[in-house]
């Protein structure tokens with residue numbers, strides 16, 4: 001709730017261009033969009049065009065990392 005309100009409040013007055021960059025698979029593309037509202041859509045368009053096979057990382061790898069981290073802690 002609070003987060004949605006904050007995003008809306010931020011996006012409304014900001015008319016300055018927003019710089020975007022992509023780092024998927026070593027992609028170094030960077031471009032700008034007219035407003036923060038267009039960020040997400042622009043990223044989606046870029047991914048669809050340049051990284052059609054890319055999928056959002058799921059929470060699963062994070063769980064693996066946490067298990068690995070705790071395992072390392074036990075070794076010490």
Ligand SMILES: [Zn+2]
Nearest residue numbers: 022027029050
């Ligand atoms: Zn890219």
